[in-house]
Amino acid sequence: MSDTTLASSGHAACPAIFISAPASGQGKTTVTAALARMLRNQGKRVRVFKTGPDYLDPLVLAQASGQPVEQLDLWMAGEAYCRQRLHEAAREADLIVVEGAMGLFDGEPSSADLAVLFDLPMVIVMDVKGMAQTAAALVAGMAGFRDDLRIAGMIANACGSQRHRELIEAALPASVPLLAAVERNADLALPERHLGLVQAEEIRDDLEARFEVGAKVLLAEGLADRLERLPPISFDAVPELHTVALPSLHGWRIGVARDTAFSFIYQANVDLLQRMGATLHFFSPLNDARLPACDALWLPGGYPELHAARLAANATMQDDIRRFFAADKPIIAECGGLLYCLETLTDYDGQAHAMLGLLPGHGAMRGRRGCQGMQTAVLPEGDIKGHAHHRSVAEGTPEPIAHGRRQRHPAPGEAIYRLRGLTASYLHLFFPDNPAAVARLLMGDATERRYDIETEETNGCD
Template sequence: MNPTDKNAITESVSCPAVFIAAPASGQGKTTITAALARLLRNQGKVVRVFKTGPDYLDPQVLAQASGQPVDQLDLWMAGETYCRRRLFEAARSADVILVEGAMGIFDGEPSSADLAARFGLPMLIVMDVKGMAQTAAALVSGIANFRDDVSVVGLLANACASARHRELIELALPKDVPLLAALPRDSSLALPERHLGLVQASEVQEDLELRFEAGAKALASEALAEALMRLPPVVFEAPFEDPFVELPSMAGITVGVARDPAFSFVYQANLDLLQQMGAELCYFSPIADSCLPECDALWLPGGYPELYASSLAGNRSMKAALLGFFAADKPILAECGGLLYCLETLTDYNDQTHEMLGLLPGEGAMRGRRGCQGMQTADLPEGPVRAHAHHRSISQGTPEPITHGRRQRHPAPGEPIYRARRLTASYLHLFFPNNPTAVARLFSPEPQLQTCDQSDSRSLSDAVE
């Protein structure tokens, strides 16, 4: 979109859209969203899917199901203008838009309900109804009437035991919240999971295809797609663009991005922004490659290094290349799993300890299912960037951090942020579009610290594309 075009300020576009939400986590939102996306795709429709919040794994699955890229939407981390732009752009090319919520409908600040209300998205409630009947109707009725700015258009009863079970729920529902579908308990529809959430789509592509098609077939028998397509289309307004704001330039800078099963937690929006600023991107595998590509800066994103720690430790030529890059004072950003890779050792879930890069003193170790998560701002010397943390590991013996993440609301210090030479390492996953200027400085071959006040976090929401 050309930000100098006067029509960009007032233009709007309409598109059928629905927000798929649930009263709690674990109700089957992603399974249903993926199945519905595949059903609509099989019907020849262009389906654009979005995921609420900072999730990495669900978007991988939803992208495979829909055949289209999947963006994350978060009012705090990304900003309203960014979210509005993404929805508007999708509506211009899609036949239908699906937005999957996060956690329970009203959980968090901002919540799934806040996002749905902000953009006028009608809600389909997905609920696991195992062990209840009329109570499911009572819960849906309460959800539908909890806020005046949220529109609930129906219920999908998941894990429904029988036709009689379905009937009991349907008869108890209020007339303005119909039962749009009921799916049986069926393990062949559920998506595979591990300790940080769903298994990466790239690891189980063929298995996912079978589950997508089974889910699409089940939903087709319920005529859910037809019911949702009959809803009034949602009007998406074009975001206001400031023609005087320009993105910083990264022209002439090549960023090497680690990309393999160990390092895959990457926002597509981050890659898009780097390219919009003029950077060249190249990819490499710390597991399989013996050398680094020619590049000026490196990004080691999060992922599952604990599952591939033996392979990472055994790739001595790659470790030597990374040590050389570090010693040359070239910029490296290491996030979460990337941080663990930069430590001296990593102990996996089998209590096996593996030698890592040793760019930072310290030892990493996995610690069961309990972990840290939450939204934080990384107050980097280059400028503040909003981010989030989600990990099941601990790090010990690390150096004194240069600062800590600033939590969204809690006053306690957030994740420590380390710096050694040009390496910046933390458990935080940065959302680059929140502060393009800080990101450009971070990856610059020459250190370029900010000269403005840290409260000035000009995001892509306020920048032109």
């Protein structure tokens, strides 16, 4: 594979591919994880990105690649942010892999939009179970749907036999080579639950076995040799992001809930808070008896519904958080964090469990249908982009102070609640969209009393 190069002019070059599919559920993440592990086993440094606001896939891909995995989203993060992240990755990687979201052309902007913007060659993954030549026809149609797409080839997933592979390969146009055929194998598929993949932390050893099986399949298919022939792509630095004036959180201690109940955390959010000077104290509402000493709390989303009984039983942690709330200290609660802040949470078995009771209301799970979508949180501190994805409902809550503004629909989005220092919503916020608003949220009254949002010259993407 070509060596990564860095020019003094701010250019970095590295081979890259974009992995997409005609729809969700085709095996994109399974293939991406196997590819990353294959190259990692060869001593290559692979940097993986995930398109869209997904939390679960990046955790799996980070384990497979051994490197942090960040989200790239043109609407939520913006072109400059995405370009800079790719530039930084190209400085250190042997290969950049971007996994798309949903189908190739779904959403505004779509995976195709991002791939075209950065000139990333497209690998189309398709579950070919139950079809042969038709799979080739569908891939050919996708390849020709836009004349600005650069197609590297197809990976046939869930292929039934050698003859099945031959039928697909013979029907593909010459411009779309078959890069690999992945056999139907239960040992490859990644386990799922109601909001997506099972969290990597819960099944780490099982995932390791699946990664290794997938890596061997792709290696035997000759995919590593094909990737060696990829030409490098140049990614320019974004000079204006190097002098962004960030608000200061120096000396500010932020408690961040992080365990299997609260794990929907953008790495970009963590990185931003640390660049702003905050000290982050990660703690577990499931396992820790006491809240760490901190000035603000961040209760992110996750799966509190799967651990509601244990959350309810941790009385000392609940008491500490209630005292923190009573002292009017800042708390951000997102989705699962919102459910934790309500009076009760009823799980899928219909059992109600006592939660923190910081916010009037009751949470309950609701079957397979859910709410998702990109929205902007409209807050007194400033607008912050983010998204919602949940299969629960909060009832009996107080009047919200605002609603999320949907990306493409005029109807009100998710309710946003404010009580004392608590700001709670189903929305997951992308902090880099508006660092000043995030600083105001996390500092509350201390914004004016203590820091007055002093700024410093800080690299906005390093």
